[in-house]
Amino acid sequence: MKEKLQQLKEILAELADLNGAAAILGWDQQTYMPPGAAELRGNQLGTLGRIVHDKGTSPEVGKLLEELKPYAAGLDPDSDDARLVKVTAKDYEKALRVPADHIVKFAEVTAVAQGAWVEARQKSDFSIFLPHLEKVVELRREYVSFFPEVDHPYDAILDDFEPGMKTADVKAIFDGLRPKQVELIKAISQKPQVDDGFLHQPFDEKKQWDFGVEIITKFGYDWKSGRQDKAPHPFTQGAGRTDVRITTRVDPNFLNPMLFGTMHECGHALYGLGSAPALDRTGLDGGASLAVHESQSRMWENLVGRSLPMWECFYPRLQEVFPQLKNIPLDKFYKGINKVQPSFIRVEADEATYNMHIMLRLEIEIALMEGKVAVKDLPALWNAKMQEYLGVTPPNDAKGVLQDIHWSGGMVGYFSTYALGNLMSAQLWEKINQQIPNLPDQVRAGKFEELLGWLRANIHAHGRKFEPQELIQKVTGSRIDPAPYMRYLTKKYSEIYGL
């Protein structure tokens, strides 16, 4: 049976290599690729994806998995090998359900839809995107039909991004969160507002870049297996445990994008770099889910990066680099980087309002999958919900329903992971602070080794071995729970806004 397991591992190693190659091609596509190579790159990625799909759903893999299941049942259920068989079998069974025709059609439709979305957003004209989004939604509903056993149609697509997560759970979590978060935002809006004008002024680009590098080096980013490049939409790309690259963008007139974007991507990268070497080239390295990934990026960006201890440590250095901040006291800086202001654009939202952007999208996605709302009605629905949750109405669709790229690429079911990541980050943070009581002092001293060590041991090392709910239960003793996040937000903003 060891031999069968070895055979399976050899196939998985091959798939990991191909996925790693595709990751580098994807990174290159968004950083250095000459523009004329776009079609060629599409072909290359298409071929790699098809080979991965064909090899991953081959009868040989199915047979090995069937033979290995009884063997795995006799192992420690948390062991690498037992999990390898379990996770691979789930991947295999899901992939088998989806006909090749659907995959091809999905690729074709989304390729065209992305072009249409770019044009629609530029012109702020939803009608350009409408017929394409209708096709995307139709295909997503067809995808759902391949999984007739699900409790709710949205479960089928959610599971691709958050393995094991149910729509009912997400709804329950967000239903509990929504009124509290709306109430908090309202309370904040009634208090004197924070000034962050000093963050909007010229900051030398090279100095910004270097400061970001300085910070994430302290965080523990391993440059031996990483690098940072510029990208208009920053992202992290891992091609394997020893090659996890980040990107950032630098706004010459606003400090936040570089500062918090760099920390955010570093958080993702630390996760990818921390998986146990035993999981290399098994397909089980990397992250448990998008939400768990986001819990790491948001933790370093917000719970660490926007905390007072962080800037008690680093603000003097920041002032040294940017003398224009010399007359801004720490307290004012801290409040400025935590300013709450309902706005139209999700990616620019602050911690207090961010989740509202997500809930709006999630509700729309669920309604689309349920067939309860027509695509053509989305702009009006979007604006109504923006008004209800955030008290603002987008002036046009470019700043409304057309702002995100996700749906044009077929990524329906993705958004909730951003909010779930926020919730998990606070839930983990409470646990970490129980177990490392002097963590604020460590951060104040610019020491992050113990924090990173804790994350490595409890989250990173496990890779994809556990589903998100399992993992969070294992680590915190309970399933995903919005209470820690509300406690965190309430405490933080009560201090800042004097609620």
Next chain:
Amino acid sequence: MKEKLQQLKEILAELADLNGAAAILGWDQQTYMPPGAAELRGNQLGTLGRIVHDKGTSPEVGKLLEELKPYAAGLDPDSDDARLVKVTAKDYEKALRVPADHIVKFAEVTAVAQGAWVEARQKSDFSIFLPHLEKVVELRREYVSFFPEVDHPYDAILDDFEPGMKTADVKAIFDGLRPKQVELIKAISQKPQVDDGFLHQPFDEKKQWDFGVEIITKFGYDWKSGRQDKAPHPFTQGAGRTDVRITTRVDPNFLNPMLFGTMHECGHALYGLGSAPALDRTGLDGGASLAVHESQSRMWENLVGRSLPMWECFYPRLQEVFPQLKNIPLDKFYKGINKVQPSFIRVEADEATYNMHIMLRLEIEIALMEGKVAVKDLPALWNAKMQEYLGVTPPNDAKGVLQDIHWSGGMVGYFSTYALGNLMSAQLWEKINQQIPNLPDQVRAGKFEELLGWLRANIHAHGRKFEPQELIQKVTGSRIDPAPYMRYLTKKYSEIYGL
């Protein structure tokens, strides 16, 4: 039959995509890859290479080719489809001859040999490299044994780099060239020597880079499908017709490496960018052989780049960028960049002495394949030939037999292509100047469109359709001939050195 051809083309497109992916991974490996990813990258490239080999030698491909051969025989023999079947069949038959065991062993031996070579060169100690080179040579002789029909053992390996080229032809070419070139070098050495000291002084790195970019933009390098990055050992990497990247290096105290290195790599890139779109993703795009490739790079570097008309055009601009050249007249500059000086290192050699470095290596390689020389005797043999051909003896093996990386990577049979490329470049140049009589005037005016157009139509567009001898015959009316190169060298150096 159209359908069978289509099936073959689909497989070839898949192989082209995988090779293109490997090309980007290779480019990344030498430019931006974090050092910790070396082993991971080895796995990724190994997997891609294995899949390409398996798919390329599958019985399906063999069957399609057998079925298509009679069909192709009825087509115009120079048509894309006839050539596709012919070239693919040759690739297939060669690949089938080599057992998988040999490929694996070769990869293992050369991976270790490269590490040993690095150490041996650093320490200038041939004994460290000796046992590894012995294994490499043994494996190359084993490879030769898979092709028992060849006239000469060296033919089998030469054909991998120069399809259709015979050892007897190469020997005849070089036997005719050697005495004339030795004589020329001797004649030059007896004349007053040229001063190139002004090329060895500080030159701002950024300005060097920008000047190189300016030149190759004039040459016609298409930045939409290309880019330039820094690399310690400059190279050109093509991943397909629409993505051909170059690299360069900048020496802050010597102008030549950037100047002529950039033009050289641009020459390679123009070839890859110029293949006919109909050959995209067929495996027939790219270059006919290494020598034909080198004919293009050397033409832009030397026949254009080191010519007097070139600098009649660009020298004023160069002086503007580098005012330290203001008091160096054009004539002195032109002589300086064409200085002849026998030296130890091939990659630093001038046009007059370069081929001697190659002949020495070729003779050694042929003797190794014939079994007429032992690996342990190479250092002494090397030094004796250096003295005979160039009148200098390397002070140590690092500057002698250990200077090139090629043999450690198993590339025995490769060197002759450098010299053949030089010969072809001059042969083509004579033809071009017959057909574009005012070419020197065009170069003097910084106009390269007609030259590039000629190369595109006569060389680039054909990709790998023709073997090098076929191609050169087609274009110039004769096979590879050293006479034009000797005419070129003799005329040029007679003027410079007053022979």
